[in-house]
Amino acid sequence: MDASTRIPPAEDIRAEFSAGAAHGYGRLLDISADGLFIRSALLPGKGPVQMVLRTPTGREIRVAGEVRWNSAGRRFRASGFGVRLTGAGRDYNALLTRARELNQI
Numbered sequence: 228m229d230a231s232t233r234i235p236p237a238e239d240i241r242a243e244f245s246a247g248a249a250h251g252y253g254r255l256l257d258i259s260a261d262g263l264f265i266r267s268a269l270l271p272g273k274g275p276v277q278m279v280l281r282t283p284t285g286r287e288i289r290v291a292g293e294v295r296w297n298s299a300g301r302r303f304r305a306s307g308f309g310v311r312l313t314g315a316g317r318d319y320n321a322l323l324t325r326a327r328e329l330n331q332i
Contacts, residue, residue, distance in 0.1 A: 231257040231258060231259040231262070231263075231264070232257065232258055232259065232323070232326045232327050232330050233256065233257055233326075233330060234255050234256055234257065234258060234326055238282070238283065238325070238326065238329060239254065239283055240254065240255035240280050240281065240282055240283075240322070241253075241254060241255075241280070241281045242254065242255055242265050242267075242278050242279070242280050242281075243278065243279045243281070244265065244267075244271070244276055244277065244278045244279075245276065245277045245278075246271035246272070246274060246275065246276040246277075246294055247271065247272070247274055247275075249269055249271040249272075251267055251268075251269035251271070252267065252269075253265040253266050253267030253268075253269075253307060254266045254267075255280060256305060256307065258322065258323050258326050259323070260320075260323060261311060261312055262292070262295075262309060262310055262311045262312055263290075263292075263309075263310050263312070264305075264307055264308070264309050264310075265278075265307050265308055265310065266305045266306065266307040267306065267307050267308065268306055270297040270298065270299050270306065270307070270308055271294050271297065271308060272294065272297070273293070273294050273295065273296070274293065274294055275291070275292075275293055275294075276291070276292050276293065276294050276310055277289075277290075277291055278290050278291075278292070278310070280319075280322070282322070286318070288318040288319055288322060290312055290314060290315045290319055291312070291313050291314035291315075292310040292311055292312040292313050292314070292315075293310065293311050293313060294308050294309070294310055295309050295310065295311050296308065296309045297309070
């Protein structure tokens with residue numbers, strides 16, 4: 228399993244998501260090849276999720292996945308949820324590469 232990479236604050240990646248009846252917004256905090264963590268006050272339950280990630284330049288990256296867990300009832304650094312990706316493409320991989328490069332500085 229690929230280790231997750233923290234998204235630098237300068238890379239404010241916004242997320243819009245739909246998971247069942249839940250539709251909300253958040254911020255991408257961690258990213259890996261097979262998943263990500265979204266900081267959000269709205270905590271969807273386990274199940275399928277569709278997301279649009281928006282970069283500071285306005286680029287939209289569409290990904291699909293499954294909410295595997297959320298921070299409800301847990302002592303965690305941020306309110307949010309973890310997603311295992313089931314559909315991500317070249318744009319997502321470019322975002323992951325950029326996050327890794329920025330974290331090596």
